[in-house]
Amino acid sequence: KAGVTQTPRYLIKTRGQQVTLSCSPISGHRSVSWYQQTPGQGLQFLFEYFSETQRNKGNFPGRFSGRQFSNSRSEMNVSTLELGDSALYLCASSLGYSSSGELFFGEGSRLTVL
């Protein structure tokens, strides 16, 4: 069974640009959650999508957005990049809601903003 796949794995952008990250969940999983991981703040919840609907959102500015497609694949977008957006972005899938706790994480997309 294939795991959670995130693309791209690494990317470098400059301030003001935008970026789109992709996540393909485990087959059959309907929930996709996104987290930002930094050394200073740890794992911070961005949002969760379930059956194409945003179910929950964390405390991030509106520059962070996401969506989920009918095949459960998800994308997140960050517009007007800032230096502080440099982080590892982790996607996690689960069979049911993420609050069930059984999340399967992808390897992450490491974003560097210059």
Place this chain on the structure above:
Amino acid sequence: QKEVEQNSGPLSVPEGAIASLNCTYSDRVSQSFFWYRQYSGKSPELIMSIYSNGDKEDGRFTAQLNKASQYVSLLIRDSQPSDSATYLCAVNQGGKLIFGQGTELSVKP
């Protein structure tokens, strides 16, 4: 106050000792609690879940929950160098899975 708090460590224990990792949470109505392990350069993986007050054992791992004190802990018995990792506490709060910053554990041979 952070929603889920952990000592960042590093916590260093000798091989064979008991490692004790602690976590406190702010939302009194939280009902489900989880421990994830994250090796350096890897993604987190679920190792334990606990829902009721008391202890839950799984091999060398024991999770402990005290809802009155809003406290969760993870004990690792007979610690091995392969247990060296960052341990993340996660709490279901308001339908979201909120993670602590993690405690880095180092097991010295």
